[in-house]
Amino acid sequence: MKNIITPRLLRRLTLSSIWVIGIVGGSCAANLSLTIMIPHIPKIDAESYILIDYNSGKVLAEKNADVRRDPASLTKMMTSYVISKAIQEGKIKLNDLVTINKDAWATGNPIFQGSSLMFLKPGDRVPVSLLNRGIILESGNDACVAMADYIAGSQDVFVEMMNHYVNVLGLKNTHFSTVHGLDSPEQFTSARDMAMIGQALIRDIPQEYSTYKEKEFTFNNIRQMNRNGLLWDKDLNVDGIKTGHTKSAGYNLVVSATEGPMRLISVILGGHSIQGRENESRKLLIWGFRFFETVMPLKADKKFTTARVWFGDTDNVTLGVDNDAYLTIPRGRIKDLKLTYVLNDHELYAPLDKYQSLGVITVQLDDEIIEQRQLIVLNEVKKGNLLKRVVDYFKLIFNHYFN
Known part of the structure; x- marks a missing residue:
């Protein structure tokens, strides 16, 4: 399950819309980035x-x-x-x-x-x-x-x-x-x-x-x-x-x-x-x-996104990273970063342990991968009670039928 998020969209999108987004920054931003030049490393007189x-x-x-x-x-x-x-x-x-x-x-x-x-x-x-x-x-x-x-x-x-x-x-x-x-x-x-x-x-x-x-x-x-x-x-x-x-x-x-x-x-x-x-x-x-x-697009223990969980004591699990993700990028290019996440499984089932890895977040700049981090569980999800599991069972059948 693959999703693409830019830092700008992270600020603007609701969690429900994250699932369906697959974008890159607009053409104006892309054209502007082409004007940013990094000169050669200065000549250094040392061994x-x-x-x-x-x-x-x-x-x-x-x-x-x-x-x-x-x-x-x-x-x-x-x-x-x-x-x-x-x-x-x-x-x-x-x-x-x-x-x-x-x-x-x-x-x-x-x-x-x-x-x-x-x-x-x-x-x-x-x-x-x-x-x-x-x-x-x-x-x-x-x-x-x-x-x-x-x-x-x-x-x-x-x-x-x-x-x-x-x-x-x-x-x-x-x-x-x-x-x-x-x-x-x-x-x-x-x-x-x-x-x-x-x-x-x-x-x-x-x-x-x-x-x-x-x-x-x-x-x-x-x-x-x-x-x-x-x-x-x-x-x-x-x-x-x-x-x-x-x-x-x-x-x-x-x-x-x-x-x-x-x-x-x-x-x-x-x-x-x-x-x-x-x-x-x-x-x-x-x-x-x-x-x-230096930028930090991902912060430890802060919500990056949520995902639907079946048969748990809650319907959603909060996902993020366990360590701050510092990146060094050309100055002025933060708006061009793309954050993509992929879940290991299409459907998530309780129980889910805190810090359990459920996928991977990939950070790209100009289609080049510059960082990858494990997408982990930030809040433990226990098994739901019998009634909750039965309700979820029928919801899941309904979901499979219409999707």
């Missing part, structure tokens, strides 16, 4: 990059997005993710005092020379909240070591935790061997995987993610600025995420920005300068915001 819509996950632009490269300090995105999950799960608290060991000594550890530091000293007792901010805002390698020791007892065990979340998040081209991102031959990531870590930070630990937009941090009277220069960009609403640089990695930058309901995440790996990675990220983000938009 690899990706631009995704945070809500829909749609990739808008990419180059070498699955090629493995050194993450440098982008590693700290996963470090702070693990720390924040430990806070969420009650393993540690923000006000816990961490005693700094010698392996986290900023100036006494040779591997830290010339790198980003919070300038910790052995014997210092520093709250978890400050160490986590030092990791996020100052990219403090010493703070990473201090937190790894506190949470896991050693850096090696903490790295195991990091790689556990690599598997949980489904990252295909990422492996960590350090807690801070200094070069290691066994450590690698990809632009696509870094975008997915960015999504996880925003989605899973929103309270901690809010720290990424802070522009400066002072510890022990040492004031340091957030290295993400796009936080000061007046044309973009940037609220994260992280920079990274080593000789082998080049200049890396993951950025998230919003415009209205739309959030984009860009990743630049292997840029050629600090200014360059910011300029190339800016190009991607502006291009994405100007020529695309």
Whole structure:
């Protein structure tokens, strides 16, 4: 059983008329859509990059997005993710005092020379909240070591935790061997995987993610600025995420920005300068915001349509989707979307369980399928009493005879 609905018709049609509609937008709307042009992706000077819509996950632009490269300090995105999950799960608290060991000594550890530091000293007792901010805002390698020791007892065990979340998040081209991102031959990531870590930070630990937009941090009277220069960009609403640089990695930058309901995440790996990675990220983000938009034609647990049910305690069942359906489409094309639903069976019989799948909703643009979702039961329908079932039996015979 197939039905076609546009967003405009959804607002105008009654439920009884939905069954008999099979339309496309008028010719004027179709002709107007032909004038909407999406220019080519801007030329990006980096070894690899990706631009995704945070809500829909749609990739808008990419180059070498699955090629493995050194993450440098982008590693700290996963470090702070693990720390924040430990806070969420009650393993540690923000006000816990961490005693700094010698392996986290900023100036006494040779591997830290010339790198980003919070300038910790052995014997210092520093709250978890400050160490986590030092990791996020100052990219403090010493703070990473201090937190790894506190949470896991050693850096090696903490790295195991990091790689556990690599598997949980489904990252295909990422492996960590350090807690801070200094070069290691066994450590690698990809632009696509870094975008997915960015999504996880925003989605899973929103309270901690809010720290990424802070522009400066002072510890022990040492004031340091957030290295993400796009936080000061007046044309973009940037609220994260992280920079990274080593000789082998080049200049890396993951950025998230919003415009209205739309959030984009860009990743630049292997840029050629600090200014360059910011300029190339800016190009991607502006291009994405100007020529695309995020829409949500289907909302979780909201009625999409109803269908007739036989032998139940009610005559109709409410149908919809169990998760919000975010789509990324060319800007100005929402009126051209077509929503089609097909029921698995021509007739529905009680009982029907809540969230039971009864069909499929298909979203099309220019006759191309861009999304499909299960059409599910939103309200349980139990079997009706004996009288109701008998009445429905004769109604169904009558219905078959005349149809």
